[in-house]
Amino acid sequence: MKLAYLAPAAAIALLTxxxxxxxxxxxxxxxxVGGAAKVRIAPCASDAAKACGxxxxxxxxxxxxxxPQKDVNNPDPALRSRTVVGLQLIRDFKPAGAGKWTGGKIYxxxxxxxxxxxxxxxxxxxxxxxxxxxxxxxxQTWTR
Numbered sequence: 426m427k428l429a430y431l432a433p434a435a436a437i438a439l440l441t442x443x444x445x446x447x448x449x450x451x452x453x454x455x456x457x458v459g460g461a462a463k464v465r466i467a468p469c470a471s472d473a474a475k476a477c478g479x480x481x482x483x484x485x486x487x488x489x490x491x492x493p494q495k496d497v498n499n500p501d502p503a504l505r506s507r508t509v510v511g512l513q514l515i516r517d518f519k520p521a522g523a524g525k526w527t528g529g530k531i532y533x534x535x536x537x538x539x540x541x542x543x544x545x546x547x548x549x550x551x552x553x554x555x556x557x558x559x560x561x562x563x564x565q566t567w568t569r
Contacts, residue, residue, distance in 0.1 A: 449523070449546075450523075450524045450546035451526055451552060452466050452467055452476070453466060454481065454569065455478075455567040455568065456569070457565070458565045458566070458567070460484055461485075462480050462482060462484065463480070463482040463483075464481065464514055465481045466478040466515065466544070469516065469517065474519075475518055476515070476529070477513055477515060478513070478514050478515035479512065480509055480510055480511065480512050480514050481510070483510055486509075493509070493510065495509065496508070496509055496534050498537035499537045500538075512532075513532070514532055515529055515544070515554075516529060516530050516532075517529045518542070518544055523546075524546030525543075525544070525545045525546070526543065526544040526545070527543045528541075529541075529542050529543075529544070531554065531556050533556070540556035541558070542556050542557065543555045543557070543562070547566070551566045551567060551568050551569075554567055
């Protein structure tokens with residue numbers, strides 16, 4: 426009988442966690458450096474406790490032949506035919522405090538490389554996105 430009470434409690438806890446993430450300043454739509462693309466950061470479909478980001482728009486969505494840009498630099502030949510718009514760019518970020526997410530990965534479709542990454546909301550409403558190889562990180566600032 427006690428299990429019947431646990432399921433609603435677990436559902437309420439999950440909804441509360443999801444609502445807290447939705448209020449997190451990292452969540453939402455972001456424009457990358459130079460306005461080349463827009464990325465939507467939201468709870469991951471596979472694990473709502475983590476944050477993921479998907480490319481929702483590109484300034485230049487077409488390739489030279491007029492078709493959609495493809496993930497041609499991906500090291501996995503089987504993934505090179507997927508379109509860049511709709512591509513998951515960031516994945517598996519874990520909360521590390523208000524407006525801070527760590528432990529995730531960021532994929533660069535331009536090079537086909539994936540990097541360890543951190544996300545952090547800046548006081549001015551921008552987003553600091555860091556890609557790291559070991560202890561060395563490079564940062565970009567994304568805007569709403």
